[in-house]
Amino acid sequence: MRVAAERGVPQKERQELAETPATLAPGGHGDSSAGAGSSIELSRESGGAKGATASKPARTATGRAVPAKSTMSKSALASLTDWDAARIFLEVVRAGSFRSAAERLTLSINAVRRRIDDFERQIGATLFTRDVHGARLTDEGALVVSAVERMEAASFELLRAGDGLAGAASGEVRVAVTEGLGTFWLAPRLVEFQQSFPNVMVDLYCAMRSADVSRHEADVAIHLSRPAALDVKLVRLGRMHLMCFASEKYLEIFGIPKTIDDLVKHRLVLQVADEAAANAAFATIFPGFEQRDLIAMTTNVSSANYWAVAHGAGIGVFPTYASALGGKIIPLEVDLKWSYDIWLSYHATTGRIPRVRHMIDWLVEAFNPGKYPWFKDEFIHPQQLKTVYMGEPLTHLFGGFPMEGR
Numbered sequence: 001m002r003v004a005a006e007r008g009v010p011q012k013e014r015q016e017l018a019e020t021p022a023t024l025a026p027g028g029h030g031d032s033s034a035g036a037g038s039s040i041e042l043s044r045e046s047g048g049a050k051g052a053t054a055s056k057p058a059r060t061a062t063g064r065a066v067p068a069k070s071t072m073s074k075s076a077l078a079s080l081t082d083w084d085a086a087r088i089f090l091e092v093v094r095a096g097s098f099r100s101a102a103e104r105l106t107l108s109i110n111a112v113r114r115r116i117d118d119f120e121r122q123i124g125a126t127l128f129t130r131d132v133h134g135a136r137l138t139d140e141g142a143l144v145v146s147a148v149e150r151m152e153a154a155s156f157e158l159l160r161a162g163d164g165l166a167g168a169a170s171g172e173v174r175v176a177v178t179e180g181l182g183t184f185w186l187a188p189r190l191v192e193f194q195q196s197f198p199n200v201m202v203d204l205y206c207a208m209r210s211a212d213v214s215r216h217e218a219d220v221a222i223h224l225s226r227p228a229a230l231d232v233k234l235v236r237l238g239r240m241h242l243m244c245f246a247s248e249k250y251l252e253i254f255g256i257p258k259t260i261d262d263l264v265k266h267r268l269v270l271q272v273a274d275e276a277a278a279n280a281a282f283a284t285i286f287p288g289f290e291q292r293d294l295i296a297m298t299t300n301v302s303s304a305n306y307w308a309v310a311h312g313a314g315i316g317v318f319p320t321y322a323s324a325l326g327g328k329i330i331p332l333e334v335d336l337k338w339s340y341d342i343w344l345s346y347h348a349t350t351g352r353i354p355r356v357r358h359m360i361d362w363l364v365e366a367f368n369p370g371k372y373p374w375f376k377d378e379f380i381h382p383q384q385l386k387t388v389y390m391g392e393p394l395t396h397l398f399g400g401f402p403m404e405g406r
Contacts (some may be wrong), residue, residue, distance in 0.1 A: 083155070085119040086148045088112060089127065093145055097134035170199035173359045176211030176218035177204065180302030181240075181342075184325055186366065193362045200355045208273035208300060213347050219356045220363065224340040233351060235344040235360075237367035238375030241320045242339065243382075244332040249312040251330065257315070260336055264289060267296035267314035271305040285336070320382045321374040331382045342367060342375065 088105065092112065095101040102109040120127050127141035137145070177186055182204055190202055205211065211218040214229045221227075227234065244263075246256075257263050264286060272278045282291055296314045299305050309316035310327025317338070323329060344363055350356050369376040373388045380388060 083151070085115045085122065086151060088115045089119050090145070090148050090152060092116060092128070092135060093137065093141075098130075099134075169197045169355045169358050171355050172201045172203055173220065173355050174203040174205065174218045175359060175363075176213075176221040177206055178210075178222065178224055178302075179206040179208055180306075180319070181222060182206030183303050184306075186363075189366060193359065196362075197355065197358055200358070202359070213345050213350070216347075219350050219353075220344065220346045220359055222363070223343045223345065226341065226343050227345050229345070231347070232345045233348050235364060237342040237344050237364065238369045238372075239377050240340045240342055240375070241337065241379045242317050243320060243337050244315055244334050245309060245318050245322055245329040246315045246332060247310050247312045248328050248330060250309075250314065253312070257332060257334055260285065260334060263315065263334065263336075264294060266294075268294050269297045269299075269305060269309050269314040269316040270295055271302055271316075272298050272300060319374065320380060321385065323382050324385070337379065339379070 088101065088107075091105055092098055092101040095104055098109050098112050098116070102112045105112065116128065123140075123144060125140040125144075126138055127144055128135040129138060130136075175186070183206060187204060187206075190204065193202065194200070205218060210223045210225070210227065211221040212227075212229065213219065213221050214231050222237070224240065244257075246266075250267075254266055257266055270278065279291075282289075282295075286294060297308055299308065305316055306318060306322065306325060306327065308314075309318075310325075310329050315332065317336075318329070320331070323331070344360070344367075346356065346360060351360060365371070367375050373380055374385060
């Protein structure tokens with residue numbers, strides 16, 4: 001495993017680096033790795049690190065055994081924040097001298113000495129004695145070797161785990177979406193995603209309130225208005241077009257409205273997500289009328305709204321693909337239409353997680369206007385959808401309930 005030796009080195013010292021990064025694999029260049037908890041002896045400057053077996057106690061350069069318990073302050077060890085300095089310390093131990101370690105790390109000998117001085121200050125103990133023959137571990141230094149080797153082993157395990165997970169697509173992905181799109185469009189088709197990524201568990205959260213991915217309410221969210229958060233990634237998926245519908249049963253009883261003025265003679269079924277916005281819209285479309293005069297039913301979810309209208313409760317507003325959901329509802333030629341852009345949001349860091357990235361890619365394709373024309377920018381009348389879309393039956397696509405023979 002290759003680790004850039006200059007990482008964490010002060011800018012002044014970085015100028016002393018060689019062109020190629022050092023390799024800090026356990027044991028140095030070609031040396032066998034010293035396992036966690038094993039001991040290390042220092043040879044003279046002309047020699048290298050000599051590994052002892054894990055079963056032998058750590059010894060100093062003079063041959064004295066290091067006590068099992070040290071008087072070193074645990075609080076001093078807990079204050080260690082510079083892993084680069086710890087790695088340089090370990091390289092000095094393995095190389096046998098400051099000069100040999102500096103050559104392996106492609107640092108100047110003075111830079112290595114400064115980092116060791118910093119490390120000793122952090123630890124609160126003298127780790128080496130220096131003489132004409134090089135550097136020799138103190139008893140405290142021998143104890144620190146074992147601790148730093150465990151740190152190194154843990155860091156390598158972490159990197160290996162990261163490498164193993166880099167291409168993995170497993171775990172949970174939280175997708176927040178408006179209730180109608182989640183119920184009628186995404187849920188029936190998630191089997192496609194699951195077949196491609198069987199180890200990913202999808203948490204599909206359907207609600208009228210938009211989720212905020214910047215606050216980790218979801219990994220990915222779909223909205224019918226552009227999110228205002230500045231620290232999220234946005235993808236415009238397409239556009240949803242809405243118009244008035246009513247069931248055959250209702251129209252047989254109350255007749256077919258032709259204009260907006262005709263609607264005041266009918267019963268309305270409304271889905272209310274934002275009460276203030278709904279009240280303002282009603283006052284704009286039907287000035288001078290009270291809601292109790294026209295509205296027969298309100299609900300907060302798309303599914304209840306749809307099936308109430310499909311069974312004759314009144315006239316409702318739905319996306320142009322509503323007929324494909326299975327109810328016998330008919331689009332009305334009333335000049336009253338709306339459209340909403342469909343947005344996908346995710347946090348930049350979350351989007352780099354493989355399972356989330358796969359979900360993002362799948363959602364973008366799921367709303368592809370070129371493949372699914374009801375998400376195009378231009379309005380396409382429901383009666384034209386069957387001619388512009390040549391795929392599988394729309395009722396199957398939306399997970400609707402076929403009404404033939406009922």
